Amino acid sequence: MRTALFGLALTTLALxxxxxxxxxxxxxxxxxxxxxxxxxxxxxxxxxxxxxxPAFPPWWGGGxxxxxxxxxxxxxxxxxESAVAYAVAKRLGFTRRQVDWIPVPFSQSFRPxxxxxxxxxxxxxxxxxxxxxxxxxxxxxxxxxxxxxxRGTGLARARSIxxxxxxxxxxxxxxxxxxxxxxxxRPSQQPRAFDTNDLAVQALKNGQIDGIVxxxxxxxxxxxxxxxxxxxxxxFPNRAGREQFGMVFQTGSTLRRCVNRALNQLWLNGTMxxxxxxWLARVGGAPELR
Amino acid sequence: xxxxVTSTLVFxxxxxxxxxxxxxxxxxxxxxxxxxxxxxxxxxxxxAFQLNVKIFLIAESIILVTALALAVLRSxxxxxxxxxxxxxxxxxxxxxGIPTILLILMLGFGMPxxxxxxxxxxxxxxxxxxxxxxxxxxxxxVYRAGIESVHPSQDAAARSLGLTRFQSLxxxxxxxxIRRVIPPLLNDxxxxxxxxxxxxxxxxxxxxxQSQIIEAARFNATxxxxxxxxxxxxxxxxxxxxxxxxxRDRKRRQAAGIPL
Numbered sequence: 355m356r357t358a359l360f361g362l363a364l365t366t367l368a369l370x371x372x373x374x375x376x377x378x379x380x381x382x383x384x385x386x387x388x389x390x391x392x393x394x395x396x397x398x399x400x401x402x403x404x405x406x407x408p409a410f411p412p413w414w415g416g417g418x419x420x421x422x423x424x425x426x427x428x429x430x431x432x433x434x435e436s437a438v439a440y441a442v443a444k445r446l447g448f449t450r451r452q453v454d455w456i457p458v459p460f461s462q463s464f465r466p467x468x469x470x471x472x473x474x475x476x477x478x479x480x481x482x483x484x485x486x487x488x489x490x491x492x493x494x495x496x497x498x499x500x501x502x503x504x505r506g507t508g509l510a511r512a513r514s515i516x517x518x519x520x521x522x523x524x525x526x527x528x529x530x531x532x533x534x535x536x537x538x539x540r541p542s543q544q545p546r547a548f549d550t551n552d553l554a555v556q557a558l559k560n561g562q563i564d565g566i567v568x569x570x571x572x573x574x575x576x577x578x579x580x581x582x583x584x585x586x587x588x589x590f591p592n593r594a595g596r597e598q599f600g601m602v603f604q605t606g607s608t609l610r611r612c613v614n615r616a617l618n619q620l621w622l623n624g625t626m627x628x629x630x631x632x633w634l635a636r637v638g639g640a641p642e643l644r
Numbered sequence: 645x646x647x648x649v650t651s652t653l654v655f656x657x658x659x660x661x662x663x664x665x666x667x668x669x670x671x672x673x674x675x676x677x678x679x680x681x682x683x684x685x686x687x688x689x690x691x692a693f694q695l696n697v698k699i700f701l702i703a704e705s706i707i708l709v710t711a712l713a714l715a716v717l718r719s720x721x722x723x724x725x726x727x728x729x730x731x732x733x734x735x736x737x738x739x740x741g742i743p744t745i746l747l748i749l750m751l752g753f754g755m756p757x758x759x760x761x762x763x764x765x766x767x768x769x770x771x772x773x774x775x776x777x778x779x780x781x782x783x784x785x786v787y788r789a790g791i792e793s794v795h796p797s798q799d800a801a802a803r804s805l806g807l808t809r810f811q812s813l814x815x816x817x818x819x820x821x822i823r824r825v826i827p828p829l830l831n832d833x834x835x836x837x838x839x840x841x842x843x844x845x846x847x848x849x850x851x852x853x854q855s856q857i858i859e860a861a862r863f864n865a866t867x868x869x870x871x872x873x874x875x876x877x878x879x880x881x882x883x884x885x886x887x888x889x890x891x892r893d894r895k896r897r898q899a900a901g902i903p904l
Contacts, residue, residue, distance in 0.1 A: 466863055487863050524847055528860030546847030547857055553753070557847055560756035562765045 388612035390447040395472050395609070401448045403428070403439055404471030404602075407457035410551075411575050412633050413477060428455040434571075434633035435475045438494050441625055442601075445616035461528045463602050464488045472609055474602040477569060479530040489607055490600035492614045494626070497597040499534045500573035500640055501587040503565040504558065510585050515539055515643050518587070521564035522546070524554045530597060531567040538593055539567075555580050571637045578636075588643035674864075681866040685858045689870045692854035696840040697878075699768065699850075703775045703840075704833055710776065711783035716813065718788060732784075739781035745842045747774040752846040767846035779836050786828045790821035823893050830886040834879055851875075 396402045405414070408424035416430025426433060431440045431450070443453050456471055463474045466487040479497060480490045501518065503509040509521045518539055524546035525532040535545045546563055548554040554566045559581055568576060570589050577584035603610045620626050663669065718732035739747075751770040755763055764770070794817050802812035822829075844853035851871045858867035 461860060483861060483863060527853070527856055532857070533861065544849055547844075547849055547853055548847040549845060553845075553847065556753050556757070557767075560753065560765060562756055562767060563847070 387608075388446065388615065393446070393609055393612065394607070396470065397454070400452050400454055401443050401446065402454045402456060402470070402472045404456050404458040404463060404469070404474040404476075405435070406460045406463075406476040408552075409433075409476075410572065411579075412571050412637065415633075422457065423455075429453075432633075434495070434629060435477070437629045437633060438620075438626070439475055441620055441629065442613055442616045445619060446612060460526075469602075469604040472603070472607075473613065475599075477572070477599055478602050479597050480600045481530060487605065489603040489605055489610050491603070491610055492617050493596075493598035493600060494617060495599040495630075497530075497599055498570045498589045498592065499531055499567055499597070500570040500589040501565050501567055501643065502558065502573050502576050502581065502584050503587050504561075504581065505583040505585050507564060509564045510587055512587055512643065513641070515590070518565070518643065522562075523565050523567060524548055524557055524563040525567045526551050526554060531569070534590060534593075535567050538590065551576075558584070570640065571634055573640075574637045586640045588641040590643055676865050676869055678864055678866045681858075681862060681864050682870055685855075685867045686870055688858065689851055689854050689867060690874060692849055693851040693871070693874045695768070695843075695848070695850045696837070699772055699775070699840040699843065700833075700837045703772050703779065704836060706772075706776050707779045707783055707836070708829075710780045712787050712818070714780055714784035715787035715791060716818075718784065719791060736781040736784060739778050740785075742778070744774065744778045744839055745845060747778060748842050749845060750774075752843075767848050768843060771840075771843035771846060771848070775836060775839060778839075779832060782835075783829065783832050786825050786832060787821065789828075790825035791817060793824055794820045826886060826890055826893075830882065834882065837878065838875065 390399070405428055407422065409426040409428055411426060411433055413433050413435040414426035414428055414430075415432030415436065416427035418424055418427065420427045420429055423429075426436075428436050428439075431437055440450060440453065443450075458469075458471060458474060460476050460478070463469075463471075463476065464478060464484040464487060469488075473491070475494075477497075478484075478490075480493070484490070501509075501512075501523075503512075503521075509518065512518045512521075515538070519541050520543070521541060522543045522545070523535050523539065523541055525535055525548070527547040527549060532545070532547055535541065546554070546557065548557065551566075551568060551572070554563070554568075555576060557563045558566050565587065566576070567590075570586075573586050573589075577586055601613060603613075617626075714732055714735065717728050718736075720728060748771055751774045752767045755770055756765045791813075798816055798820065799812050802816040803809070807815065841850060841852035844850050844856070847853075849857070851874065855867035855871045859865055
């Protein structure tokens, strides 16, 4: 009896040890699968990022210092998205010199089909439809949509979504900003859909539209730099859960899991928060329009 | 007749067979010919199409008049009218040379940006202006070809009857010229109908932009096929109507014994 009990205790101990041992080697195996040499990359040994050109602050920075990049230079590491990209790359074991950037238009990044990049960052929000054609990383920023108008106009005085409705709004074609206008604001005048944010901003400056909808940090850039008399009327509440930016991968990419691990570590050790403080500090609050 | 039917069946049958057996046909069909999405997007796309129809009807009415005026100005004879002829030539060269989309962007975004009081801001207005400027150049050349194809004896006979140059143009030459160039006029009109889609670059949600919005949301190109269907639907009756007009005109001329 005592022998049996002792045997049982020993077996249980052995099993428990085996279980923990397996657990360690499993995460070790996972870590090994994310080793730089084993990643499936477009160019082995180099991490190829894609983003849109021009690349705008506060997401990117460093000025126009590298062809063919306009307005900002993704290689600079300045700007929130660039900083996050290099932080993730470092976690994956890549030096700064081993990172490449290629320009890819925003709308092409989440279309079905093979990609020229390993991963893409250009304020692309996760949506169910997009997730069917590409894969997304976990969040690297939680988004709110905001409304920009010109100082002194009727729209600038709006305090609620109902007050916004009579005006002519615009946004970039194919963005969640445009979808937000159509699904949630539902203005009485047909909104305008522009090929790029720049054209929407030009139309706002011309007075051809009354307001544009963009994410909140971009709204701060637009009002600080692009539209002299621009004001942020307010930010909109998220509908159906928090909107989030994710990095875009080709469907089935094995890199995604490794990037998610890296992002998770960066959130946990406070890097993401400090990057946001550094690059998005000037993004203050804005009244909420309900 | 039997051979024609058999030949047609064999030809299209083989073609259909080869296409549907091609690898990727299923993907192609799902991406471009999704019937569900076709039905769902049709109302929105058709509503956006109304704007295109409005634009080309307004533009065409203006173009038919301005182009004729330009063609007449270009054919004014004599050295005293040289500056006018030169201006007309520069106009047609310039506006046939500039790509339509470029002109639409320049006028649609550029003119309102001048900030001058009283300049219309409406992008549809500037799109119509751009289309009129470009198509006047093309259509004026068509009219000019028509006018020059009318035998000079017609003009000579009219002048010898005591008509002035302008009266001869108005009553004798131009009516004949227009009848001759109805097919190429229609050709340019059809081209104009397609070019109304360019107003989408100014942000206006017309038929092509509406299809793009749907495509960007659903990742399916069937909305484009809806837009294409609408365009073809207006082109075919127009083409048949022109054929009928030309045939009727030919019959009348032959009956009256007028030399062609």
